[in-house]
Amino acid sequence: MGRFQWDTRRVNSVVFSPDGTQLASGSDDRSLRLWDVATEQELRRFGGPTDKVNSVVFSPDGAQLALGSNDWSLRLWDVATERQLRRFGGHTSIVFSVVFSPDGTQLASGSGDRTIRLWDIATGQELRRFVGHTDRVNSVVFSPDGMQLASGSDDHTVRLWDVATGQKVRHFDGHTDPVRSVVFSPDGAQLASGSNDNTILLWDLATGQELVRFIRHIQDVNSVVFSPDGTQLASGSDDHTVRLWDVATGEELRRFDWHVFDVNSVVFSPDGTWLASGSDDDTIRLWDIASGREIDLLDHGYPVYSIAISGNGRFIASAGGRAIRLWDATATVLETVSPSSLEIPASFTHYPNPAGAYATVEYALSKVSQVQISVHDLLGREIVSVLDATQAPGFHSLQLATGQLSGGMYFLRLITDDKQMKRPLIVH
DSSP: OEEEEOSSSOEEEEEEOTTSSEEEEEETTSOEEEEETTTOOEEEEEOOOSSOEEEEEEOTTSSEEEEEETTSOEEEEETTTOOEEEEEOOOSSOEEEEEEOTTSSEEEEEETTSEEEEEETTTOOEEEEEEOOSSOEEEEEEOTTSSEEEEEETTSOEEEEETTTOOEEEEEOOOSSOEEEEEEOTTSSEEEEEETTSOEEEEETTTOOEEEEEOOOOSOEEEEEEOTTSSEEEEEETTSOEEEEETTTOOEEEEEOOOSSOEEEEEEOTTSSEEEEEETTSEEEEEETTTOOEEEEEEOSSOOOEEEEOTTSOEEEEEETTEEEEEEGGGSOOOOOOOOTTSOOOEEEEESSSBSSOEEEEEEESSOEEEEEEEEOTTSOEEEEEEEEEEOSEEEEEEEOGGGSOSEEEEEEEEOSSOEEEEEEEEO
């Protein structure tokens, strides 16, 4: 769809608003920016931080944005008015992780000062200070019911805290290197942690026991995420692989190994049927859970540090290097171009995919062009010529009778005077 690009600084964090209409990003250029998903235009730029922005998060209602920065602060903005509501000061080192409570009334932050702090949104006051880690805190997350906090640290431990009292509930030892990522299961009964010791550990919160140790990675584990139904875990590692695990048995279900550099971010689709992974190899790859097949390869153009998927599963955002890119997940890959109000961006998409009786094909032309659209099998042989005509610049749409094709995998090809694009097409 589009690429948002502004300077030479890396983009560290990207997140969709709860309704999926806006995108927020935090960068090494010390800015928090808000983008309109439909128009791909920058809506607002929130100033204030005096150093790099590490973490960006929307409130559950989408009305507020919070960030954590290298300047030791957290800041809270009103999305509609662009007004800074709060600056939370108190940390004495870099803020690496920021998260809203499920009810949106509190913020939690993890810092290089080895503490986790709980903040009241309404008053700006520090409510609790969770002390016990002996090294920087990399990851902080609320339990689904908001009653507990979990934290992962460079001190090799995972800790569980009571939000109401500030007391430590559990101390999980088992990792032998820094803990990079912690995540609650959807039902809040378990906690998973990924570490530089190459492992993911699954913890039972009621007993404090280690349930499963996932041990197939051979380098640092950077990202861990539960499937929406809580039955599977996905992980991304410096060993260039994404792995899918069975939570109940610890069995490795899938190994996705087409990345060629470190995998920094892994995200499940909202329906749990596919995964997206972002890597230092400048790509995002989409994986089908059921078959283990790669659905698509998206070229971000720079190392990818953060991925987000909109709540409806329609859009994928990738952040890293000098750009944020926005992709239409229903069409898999789309050509990305620099946004401009003076030029219609080239695009080519079709939906639904997989298709039944019909698929809608949409594309845009920036100038008058001869247009050919055709369907090809996996050997490249043309199966159907869909269109061969001269068309005016603008957006175009047509219906493709996919019901006339045998079920299986095809490619849909668009050829114009100055461009060729190919998209995978699956027919039920």
